[in-house]
Amino acid sequence: MSARHEYRGLRVGLTSLTVAAGCLLALLTGVAFAVLLWAVSEADSSAAGADCDHAVLAAVVGLTASTALGAGFTVLQHRAVVRPVRGAKAAAEQLAGGDLSVRIVPSKVAEIGALGTSFNTMAASLQDSRRRVMESVEAVQRRTARDLHDGAQQRLVSLMIGLRLARELLADADPAAIDLLDQSIDNAQTAINELRELASGIYPLVLTVKGLAPAVQDLAARCPVPTVVVESGDGRRTCPAVESNAYFVVAEAVTNAVKHARASRIDVCLEFGEVLRIKVADDGVGGVCPASAGSGMTGLADRVAAFDGKLAIDSPPGGGTTIQVQIPVPATA
Structure with a gap:
């Protein structure tokens, strides 16, 4: 079933639910008002006085029950419909912004749950497609x-x-x-x-022959700004696509530090393990805003996201820039 058909089914289902609840509330309220009007019209009759009192009480109880039912339905509708829809909207905005790792928690409402499943499938497909393009x-x-x-x-x-x-x-x-x-x-x-x-x-030849760490060391040796590379972890090699993207993440960060940060020193930390952790820090002018960064930072984020990685940028004005990256290493690497 296509996403359009699922959205149409969601809209029809929610509309039917709302109409049914509205009809029930209208029926209860109408009955309560009818009883109340009858009680008022019979209030002058002493013979019907007791019945009127009971009718008024029944009308008040009916109105109270319909009001409580309406309030309860509103709360349930917010929890079951409004909150998941808002979450889906926020996830769609993240997806449009390039975060293909975003997912929606499945809802218990059938139609909304189906829509969330379709969204997650689409996001996973886009992420796989971007990874294949990168590879x-x-x-x-x-x-x-x-x-x-x-x-x-x-x-x-x-x-x-x-x-x-x-x-x-x-x-x-x-x-x-x-x-x-x-x-x-x-x-x-x-x-x-x-x-x-x-x-x-x-594509550096040393990256193909020796791996990520020697390639980054070679990059540091050719950098016009003094660059120190520190390695830790088991030093394992991973798949060429991950090594390549990790290398170019470091290269882009170092290039930005040289061209824009006016840095006098750059530190690169590589930690190898089940998760490849990279940190590139400079002592430059800082002030990089990830939300408004140029195409270089956007491309860097795309590279990391393509392999289910995480990117964090800390760049206070005058305090240098630190870029931290985490990329899961495939188990088959």
Whole structure:
């Protein structure tokens, strides 16, 4: 059954319940008022005095009962209908904001429970879809970086070696030719360095070969701001997609600290275990608002959420920025 049909069934069911309750309350109230009016009309008759007293009492009791029933129905309706619907609305807003881990607690009301089940199924499907996209992107990045390293980069290295051999063989050649060879060697070396940086930015080779911790250490060594990396835990390796996303979370946080925080020091903590815990802290200007952060923070949150992870950002003005991430490690890793 589609979500639209379930919503239609929910609306029809709630409408029927409300109409039935309204009719019952109207019937009780009408009977009570009828009895009360009859008692008032017969109040002047002494013969009917006792009956009138009983009728008035019955009318008051009826009105009280209908009022209590109405109040009770209102409370039950709020608990059974209004509160779950508000919860569903809040969950839908979280889902629209990118939090695909949000779920609705199933309601005991059949229609609302069915709607909640459909919502949870949809959210889980979206989360699985985003995870598959992340894994696909990670595989493409890894393959592209490997092709650059094994293809273009190796050819450039061979070219530079050939140029250096030619330089040695032509040591007594025309100085202009020697200068041209020297420039070509320098250009080849520059191209190799740039290609190596490009491949590392796409997917570091050390991440594939050695894992997350050595890759982060290599990132810290190349960072223009002094960066200290501390490791703890069992050091286990996990699936490539999780390692890749964890690495790029660290890389994005470090890049933000270098470009925007005006930091003089960055600390990275990696704790390996059943849950991979990452903390990146800088001593910069702080003041990062997660709700209004740029696309970098949004992408970072998407990476973490794709693997059922949690992201927390603490960035008081003038107090630096601390980013903490927790990503469950798959049992099959």
